[in-house]
Amino acid sequence: MIDALGLIFTDGFDVQLDALTERRTVASIPFAGRYRLIDFPLSNLANSGVRNIGIIVKKNYQSLMDHIRGGAEWDLNLRFTGLTFLPPFSSVTSEEPDVYKNRLDALAANTSFLRYHKEKYVIMMGSDFIWNEDLEDFYEAHIASGAKMTALYTKEAFKKNPETESTFVVTDSTGKITRQIISNQKPDGAFYSMNTYIMERAALLELLESRHKTGIRSLRRDVIAKMIENGEANSYEAKGKVFHIDSLEAYLRSSLDMLSRPNRMSLFGNEDRPILTHIMDSAPTKYGKNAKVTNSIIADGAVIEGEVRNCIIFRNVKVEEGAVVENSVIMNDTLISRGAHINYCVLDKNIIIGDDRWLSGYITHPFYSKRSSVI
Numbered sequence: 611m612i613d614a615l616g617l618i619f620t621d622g623f624d625v626q627l628d629a630l631t632e633r634r635t636v637a638s639i640p641f642a643g644r645y646r647l648i649d650f651p652l653s654n655l656a657n658s659g660v661r662n663i664g665i666i667v668k669k670n671y672q673s674l675m676d677h678i679r680g681g682a683e684w685d686l687n688l689r690f691t692g693l694t695f696l697p698p699f700s701s702v703t704s705e706e707p708d709v710y711k712n713r714l715d716a717l718a719a720n721t722s723f724l725r726y727h728k729e730k731y732v733i734m735m736g737s738d739f740i741w742n743e744d745l746e747d748f749y750e751a752h753i754a755s756g757a758k759m760t761a762l763y764t765k766e767a768f769k770k771n772p773e774t775e776s777t778f779v780v781t782d783s784t785g786k787i788t789r790q791i792i793s794n795q796k797p798d799g800a801f802y803s804m805n806t807y808i809m810e811r812a813a814l815l816e817l818l819e820s821r822h823k824t825g826i827r828s829l830r831r832d833v834i835a836k837m838i839e840n841g842e843a844n845s846y847e848a849k850g851k852v853f854h855i856d857s858l859e860a861y862l863r864s865s866l867d868m869l870s871r872p873n874r875m876s877l878f879g880n881e882d883r884p885i886l887t888h889i890m891d892s893a894p895t896k897y898g899k900n901a902k903v904t905n906s907i908i909a910d911g912a913v914i915e916g917e918v919r920n921c922i923i924f925r926n927v928k929v930e931e932g933a934v935v936e937n938s939v940i941m942n943d944t945l946i947s948r949g950a951h952i953n954y955c956v957l958d959k960n961i962i963i964g965d966d967r968w969l970s971g972y973i974t975h976p977f978y979s980k981r982s983s984v985i
Contacts, residue, residue, distance in 0.1 A: 612749045614731040615724070615811060616655040616663035619713060620648065620674060622738040625856040626774050629978045630958075635667065637737035638674045639855065640941055640959075642868045643909040643922050646677055647855065649887045650742070650877075651735045656684040657883045658745035660733065661691040664723050666716045668698045668709060683886045696720045713805075713829040718818045724811055732814050735762075735806040740853040740864060742877050742885060748846050752808045757844035759837050761787060762806035764852040774856055777803035777830055779845055787843040790835055804848060807834070851876035862956055862976045865922050865939045869905050892925050900931055916946070924959075933963075937973070941981075955979070 620637035630639050637648035648665075655663055663686065667674065675695060680687040687693075697719065698709055710716045713734075717724075724732070731752075733745060743762075752760035763779050778800035780789040791797050817826070817833055826832035837843040851873055853864040867873045878885055895908050898915030906918050911925040916933035924942045929935055932948040938955040946952060949966035954973055958981035963969065967985055971977030979985060 611659040611661070612731075612733075612746055613729050614660055614733050614749060614808065615727050615729040616660040617717070617720075617732060617734045618648070618651050618655075618663065618665050619716060619734070619736045620665060620671060621668045622736065622856070625738050627855070627858065627861070629858055629980070630861060630956075631670070633670055633981065634673050635669070635671050635737070636855070637665075638671070638677065639861070640924060641740065641855075641865065643907045643924055644890075645885065645887050646674075647737045647740065648674060648678065649885055650740050651737055652678070652684055653883070653885045654735075654741070654743055654745055655733065656686060656886065658749070660745070661686070661688065662694075662727050662729060663692070664694045664696050664720065666696045666720060668716075671695075671698075677888050679888065683888055694723060696723055712827075714818075714821065714827060714833065717814070717829070718821060721815060721818050724815050724818075727811070729811060731808055732811045733806070733808045735804070738855050739804050739806070740855065740877065741804070741848055742850055742880060742883055743848055744883065747849075749808060751846045752844065755785065755844040757786070758813065758840075758842035759807055759809040759834065760844040760846050761834070762804045762846050762848055763801040764804060764848045765801050766848075766852045776856075777805060779803050781845045785845050786841065787838050787845050790830070790838050792830065801845075801847075802852075802854075804852065805830075858956060858976055858978055859974055862939060862954070863973065866920060866937065866973075868907060868922065869920060890925065898931060901929075916948075958983075961985070 620635045622636040639647045641647055681693040710719055772794050775792050775794050778791040779787045780800050782788050855861050892911035896913045901914045902917040904919045906921040908923045909925045912923050913928040915931040916929040919936040921935050922939045926943045927940050929946045930948045933946045933950045935946055935952040938952050940957050941959045943959055944957050944961040946963045947965045950963045951968045954971040955969050955977045957979050960982045961979055962984045969977050
């Protein structure tokens with residue numbers, strides 16, 4: 611078992627998902643017909659034997675709590691260990707508490723949680739990456755390196771939003787990180803950092819408790835950068851397929867990439883490391899006599915009477931006869947009425963698309979409709 615505490619940041623500090631996160635956290639975003647983004651980091655930790663996991667929340671997290679509940683699906687509903695939701699304020703003594711602005715604020719707000727638990731190491735990760743990894747290998751590589759911190763990276767050239775900054779690392783032949791670059795463009799010879807780190811819990815606490823004296827304000831720009839400068843930072847390459855949800859375009863691309871069997875198998879094909887989620891009982895999908903479905907993922911409870919091509923269809927979606935839906939993600943409880951044509955769209959929950967409506971975007975600029983809209 612890994613002697614490590616898990617910490618998951620549920621909000622994306624380096625992503626632009628305003629439309630999708632207007633009423634939910636990044637961690638709550640639905641994915642692949644039945645999952646939420648939180649399922650991937652949570653499953654990675656649970657499958658690797660991490661038994662204490664803190665979920666750092668900021669705002670709009672009610673649906674996340676409803677999804678995770680006590681953590682039974684991840685075998686984390688334990689008496690003395692398991693899941694802990696951590697409060698969203700960086701100060702509890704101020705008359706007007708400040709909501710944290712970055713990862714360092716979020717960590718500093720929860721030093722009591724770090725002090726309470728006794729695991730030697732802490733593994734920190736966000737919710738905006740989709741991947742399936744054996745973190746025990748990551749953990750053992752960190753210990754063997756003797757480094758103060760190890761960062762997870764990928765060579766995968768996945769689509770990045772050019773409007774947001776990303777973290778890149780340059781490593782030497784031994785895996786030591788020699789440079790960290792924060793930029794909106796990938797530098798030559800650099801790899802994508804996944805903002806997933808492991809370090810000793812006591813060392814992290816010491817940094818947090820001395821941050822006002824030392825003037826550190828950012829986990830990446832101050833803490834990680836200083837470790838790299840001192841030669842104390844190691845790297846570890848993620849072994850499987852990695853997707854990054856940093857924009858609406860990236861969300862649609864990553865969702866449609868799930869229609870490729872190799873991509874699906876990379877995430878969901880390992881019986882020893884299943885991606886776990888909250889199970890909901892639904893009736894089987896119903897297909898009408900004139901339904902046509904091609905290369906799509908259709909969740910339980912959907913009713914398909916029209917034509918669906920290259921789509922992700924969530925639970926309780928109805929596509930009426932004569933409607934055509936292609937290259938799109940349609941979330942729960944949405945109705946696509948007769949004669950409607952949907953192409954390169956992301957439709958949020960509980961939307962009604964009227965008869966003969968035509969909605970179209972493109973892969974680089976998807977059309978998005980907010981939940982509970984009527985079009």
